[in-house]
Amino acid sequence: MSILLTDDEAALQATVRRYLDERIAPMVAEHERARTFPWDALAPLYDFGYVRGVVPEELGGDGLSAMMQAILMEEAGRCWGSLRTTLNVQGMVARVLAAAATADQRRRFLDPLLAGERRGWFGLTEAEAGSDAGALRTSARAQGETYVVNGRKLYITNARDCDFGILLCRVVTAEGQDAGITALLVEADQSAYGVYDLPHMPVRSTTSCELTFDDTVVAADNVLGPVGGGLSLAMGAVNGGRLNMAMGAVGLAQACLEASISFCSHREQFGRPIGGFQLVQQMVVEIATLTETSRLLGYKAARTLDAGEPGRFECSMAKYYCGESAGRAATLALQVHGGAGLMEESPVERYFRDAREATIPEGTSQIQILHLGRALLGISALR
Numbered sequence: 001m002s003i004l005l006t007d008d009e010a011a012l013q014a015t016v017r018r019y020l021d022e023r024i025a026p027m028v029a030e031h032e033r034a035r036t037f038p039w040d041a042l043a044p045l046y047d048f049g050y051v052r053g054v055v056p057e058e059l060g061g062d063g064l065s066a067m068m069q070a071i072l073m074e075e076a077g078r079c080w081g082s083l084r085t086t087l088n089v090q091g092m093v094a095r096v097l098a099a100a101a102t103a104d105q106r107r108r109f110l111d112p113l114l115a116g117e118r119r120g121w122f123g124l125t126e127a128e129a130g131s132d133a134g135a136l137r138t139s140a141r142a143q144g145e146t147y148v149v150n151g152r153k154l155y156i157t158n159a160r161d162c163d164f165g166i167l168l169c170r171v172v173t174a175e176g177q178d179a180g181i182t183a184l185l186v187e188a189d190q191s192a193y194g195v196y197d198l199p200h201m202p203v204r205s206t207t208s209c210e211l212t213f214d215d216t217v218v219a220a221d222n223v224l225g226p227v228g229g230g231l232s233l234a235m236g237a238v239n240g241g242r243l244n245m246a247m248g249a250v251g252l253a254q255a256c257l258e259a260s261i262s263f264c265s266h267r268e269q270f271g272r273p274i275g276g277f278q279l280v281q282q283m284v285v286e287i288a289t290l291t292e293t294s295r296l297l298g299y300k301a302a303r304t305l306d307a308g309e310p311g312r313f314e315c316s317m318a319k320y321y322c323g324e325s326a327g328r329a330a331t332l333a334l335q336v337h338g339g340a341g342l343m344e345e346s347p348v349e350r351y352f353r354d355a356r357e358a359t360i361p362e363g364t365s366q367i368q369i370l371h372l373g374r375a376l377l378g379i380s381a382l383r
C-alpha cells in the first residue's frame with residue numbers, strides 16, 4: 001500500500017514498471033552503444049497512457065490525470081532517459097495539437113500521432129534564442145496561399161526520425177509587417193528542409209538536430225492556432241513539459257539508488273561488502289533522500305494541477321529541484337561504483353550522462369530560479 005498513490009495509480013505504476021523492465025530495459029545498452037532507437041517499441045507504450053494521456057478523451061486521447069502522467073514519466077525515466085525524452089516530445093506535440101488544431105489538422109496530424117503512425121518534432125530553439133525564446137528569428141513570409149520559411153533551428157529532438165514538426169517562427173505579412181511568433185505544421189514530404197544530427201552527450205538514442213529552412217514553402221492551411229499566437233501556444237504546454245522532465249529526473253534518481261544498493265551489497269573490499277562502510281552508506285542515504293524529496297515535490301505539482309490550479313510555481317520548483325537532485329544522485333551513484341561506474345557497460349555511466357539533460361531543456365535551472373524568484377518577491381530579474 002502506498003500513502004502517496006491511490007490504488008489505481010499504484011496499479012498503473014506496477015504494470016508499466018513491469019513492462020518496461022521486461023520489454024524495454026534489455027535492449028537499452030545495445031541501442032545506446034549504436035545510438036539507435038527502437039521505434040517499433042514506441043506505439044505499444046501508448047496503450048499505457050503515454051502520449052495519449054495528455055489529450056482529452058473527446059479528441060481521441062485517454063485524458064489522464066496529471067498524477068497518472070507523472071507516474072508514467074517517472075517510470076520511463078527510471079528505465080531509459082532516451083525513451084523518456086522521446087515520449088515527452090511526442091506528448092508535447094500532441095498537447096499543442098489538441099489545444100489548437102482545426103478539425104482538418106487533427107485528422108491529418110493528431111489522430112495518426114495518437115495511433116503511432118506519425119511522429120512530430122517541436123522546433124523552438126535557435127542559435128540566438130535559447131532561454132530567451134521570444135528572440136527567435138526564423139521567418140515565414142506570406143506569399144499567396146503559402147508561407148516561405150527561412151532560418152535555422154537548433155537541438156531539435158528526434159527531428160531526423162519524425163515526418164512532421166511544429167515550427168515556431170515569425171510571420172511576416174505580404175506587406176512586410178511582423179505579425180508575431182506563429183506555429184506552423186511542417187511536413188517532411190511536402191516542404192523541403194535540411195536535418196543535421198549533432199552528436200551529443202546525454203540521451204544518446206535520441207537525435208539532437210539542426211534544421212535549416214531555405215525558402216521552404218509551407219501551405220497556409222498548416223498554420224496552427226492564431227497568427228501571432230505561437231509563443232503562448234508553446235508556453236501553454238510548458239507546465240506539463242516541466243513536470244514531465246521533473247518526474248523523469250525522479251525516475252533516474254530512483255535508478256541510481258537501486259543500482260547503488262545492489263552494487264554496494266555485493267562489491268567487497270577490505271574483506272567485507274563496501275555497503276558496510278559508513279562513508280558509502282552516507283552516499284547511498286543521500287541518493288535516497290534526494291530521490292524521495294524530489295518525488296514528493298513532483299507529486300505535489302501533479303496534485304496541484306489535478307486540483308485545477310495553474311501550478312506554475314510548483315512545476316517550476318519541481319523542474320529545478322528534481323533536475324539538480326538527479327545530477328547529484330548520479331554523481332554519487334558513480335562514486336559508489338568506483339571505476340566500474342565509469343565503464344560504458346555500467347548503467348550508472350548512462351545515468352550520469354543523462355542526468356545532465358535534466359537541468360537544461362524546458363527552461364534551465366537558472367530560468368526556473370528566476371520564475372520562482374519573481375513569484376516569491378514580485379520582482380522580475382528576467383528583463
Ligand SMILES: Cc1cc2nc3c(=O)[nH]c(=O)nc-3n(C[C@H](O)[C@H](O)[C@H](O)COP(=O)(O)OP(=O)(O)OC[C@H]3O[C@@H](n4cnc5c(N)ncnc54)[C@H](O)[C@@H]3O)c2cc1C
Pocket residue numbers: 089122123124125127129130131132154155156157202203208357360361362363364365366367370381382
Ligand atoms: C538534449 C536537448 C534536447 C533539446 N530538445 C529541444 C527540442 O526538441 N526543441 C527545442 O526547441 N529545443 C530543444 N532543446 C533546447 C533547449 O530548450 C535549450 O538548450 C534551452 O532552452 C537553453 O537554451 P540554450 O542552450 O541556448 O542556453 P542559453 O539560453 O544560452 O543559456 C546558457 C546559460 O546561461 C544561463 N542563462 C540564460 N539566461 C539567463 C538569465 N536571464 N539569467 C541567468 N542565467 C541565464 C542558462 O541558465 C545557462 O546556464 C534541447 C536541448 C537539449 C540539450
